[in-house]
Amino acid sequence: MSTAEARESKDAKDTKDAKDAKGLQITIMGRNFRVACKDSEQASLLEAVDYLNRRM
Numbered sequence: 001m002s003t004a005e006a007r008e009s010k011d012a013k014d015t016k017d018a019k020d021a022k023g024l025q026i027t028i029m030g031r032n033f034r035v036a037c038k039d040s041e042q043a044s045l046l047e048a049v050d051y052l053n054r055r056m
Helices: 003-020 039-055
Strands: 021-028 031-038
Touching (some): 021 039, 031 039
Antiparallel strands (some): 021 031
């Protein structure tokens, strides 16, 4: 696979992932952020946010 073909393949995957992602509002150390994540990753992300807020 050429470099151009690999880049096109990655771009196609990134586009698909972006369509599957949903926006999620999170707060870390009192600062609000809006991030995109897949439904299947939402619980893990929220656990990580909670862990980070407890540890900081």
